[in-house]
Amino acid sequence: DWHQYGQQGDAAETIQYILNSLHDAMYESVHMQVSGEAISAEEKAYVSALKAWQGFFSKEYSPIIDHYNGQTQTSVVCGNCKAVSTRYEPWLMLKVPLPGAEQPPHRATDGATLDDCLKLGFADEFIEDYRCDICKVQGKAALQHRISKLPNVIILTFKRFTNSMNKVNGLVAWDKQMFDFHPWMAFSGDPFNRVYTRPLYETTALIEHQGSFRGGHYRMYAKQPSHADPAKIVWNEYDDNSIREISGLPGD
Numbered sequence: 352d353w354h355q356y357g358q359q360g361d362a363a364e365t366i367q368y369i370l371n372s373l374h375d376a377m378y379e380s381v382h383m384q385v386s387g388e389a390i391s392a393e394e395k396a397y398v399s400a401l402k403a404w405q406g407f408f409s410k411e412y413s414p415i416i417d418h419y420n421g422q423t424q425t426s427v428v429c430g431n432c433k434a435v436s437t438r439y440e441p442w443l444m445l446k447v448p449l450p451g452a453e454q455p456p457h458r459a460t461d462g463a464t465l466d467d468c469l470k471l472g473f474a475d476e477f478i479e480d481y482r483c484d485i486c487k488v489q490g491k492a493a494l495q496h497r498i499s500k501l502p503n504v505i506i507l508t509f510k511r512f513t514n515s516m517n518k519v520n521g522l523v524a525w526d527k528q529m530f531d532f533h534p535w536m537a538f539s540g541d542p543f544n545r546v547y548t549r550p551l552y553e554t555t556a557l558i559e560h561q562g563s564f565r566g567g568h569y570r571m572y573a574k575q576p577s578h579a580d581p582a583k584i585v586w587n588e589y590d591d592n593s594i595r596e597i598s599g600l601p602g603d
Contacts (some may be wrong), residue, residue, distance in 0.1 A: 360559065361378055362552060362558045362569050363444060363506075363508045363573070363598045366444075366506060367443055367444060367541045368451065368474065369418060370415050370443060371415075373413070373415055373562050374413045374415040374416065374457070374486050375528060377413040377415070378411040378412055378413040378416075379411075379412060379509050380409065380410050380411070380412070380467055381408075381409060381410045381412040381430040383404075383405040383408075383412075383496050385398060385401045385402050385405060387411060388579050391542065392536065393542045394535070394542045394543060396538070397538055397541070397542050398425070398441065398450055398559050399437065400424065400439050400499040400500065400537070400538075401421070403438070403439035403440075404439070404441070404500065407441050408420075408441070411512060413483075417502075417503070417540065418457070418502055418503045418504050419443055419502050419503075419504055419506060420441050420442065420502050421441070421442050421498060421500050421502045421505065422439055422440065422441050422442070422498070422499045422500035422538040423439070423440050423441075423442060423497070423498060423509060424437060424438075424496070424497045424498070424499040425437065425440065425494065425495070425496050426494075426495045426496075426497075427478070427481065427492050427494055427495075428488060428492060428493040428494070428495060429483040429485065429488070429490075429491050429492050429495065430481075431483060431486050431488040431490055431492055431582065432483060432486035432488070433482055434484075434486065436484070439499055443497075443509050444506045444507070445504065445505055445506070445507045445508070446472075446507075446508050446509075446510055447465075447467060447468040447469055447471055447472040447507065447508075447510065448509075448510045448513070449463065449468060449471075449508060449509055449510060449519050449523065449580040450463050450468065450471050450508065451463070451519075451521070452513055452519040455512060457513060457518070457519050457520070458518040458519065458520050458521045459519060459520070459521025459522065459523060460521070461521075462524075462569075463521060463522070463523050463524070464523065464524050464525055465523055465524070465525035466525070466534075467523075468509065468523060469532075469534075469535050470501055472496075473497065473498075473535050475493050475494065476493070476494040477491060477492070477493055477494065478491065478493075478494055479491055484488060486589075494512070496590065497536060498532065498535050498537060498539035499536075499537040499538065501532060501536075501550050502504070505532075505552055506574075509523065511560060512564055516564045517564060518560075518562070518563045518564050518567075522600070522602045525598070525603075527553070527554035528553060528554075528555075529551050529552070529553060530551070530552050530554070531549055531551055532550040533549050533550055533551065534554065536550060554574070555573065555574045555598060556571065556572065556573040556574065557571070557572045557573075558570070558571045558572075559571075559572070559601065570588060570589065570590050571589040572586055572587065572588055572589070572597070572600055572601075573586070573587050573589065574586055574587075575587055577596065578596075585597075586598075586599060586600060590591075
């Protein structure tokens, strides 16, 4: 019932459905133990993130969670007493908006980069009528979002469709060899073991949508060993039942 031949579908929803189905078939209950004495504010926040991860997944853990799930830290900062209330939520896909998407003609801003998208997606928001549990004052508060955990493989999707049913066109540029997520991280690393490594990621696959909100066509591009020379890494284009080697990605 989920999909019928010829029916329009969304690539992100398809990937999510497949991974969730694999997870449902493989998950098992595991024992997770969070130990260690947290002293600094960073250590206490890190422990809270680990305990939230434990609460979400200890009863249903699988290799899908291990490889593809990340976690976001959301903090509310009281404008009066500066008290911080924090929660942690897992995600399978990191969804980021496109700058310029909500303004006609609904195109990504010229020269938009992935950095711009992440800055927009993780920009502070403000609550005007927040009631603080600490100082009991009702007033303005800041809502801050950061990434508290990144998976081995990040599935990042651009919000290409608006609430008004418009397709957002335009190119987004980023370093496909080595992209650094450090500016959007809640923690620089493991504060207990003093392990600080930059979260650098290489792009290995990309899905492109051509068309409008009502219909269109998807192409996928994947970085793989060449059939002619397995020691050489090349980009292949997957277009329905057609597979061909290409010199580079569209827009590069």
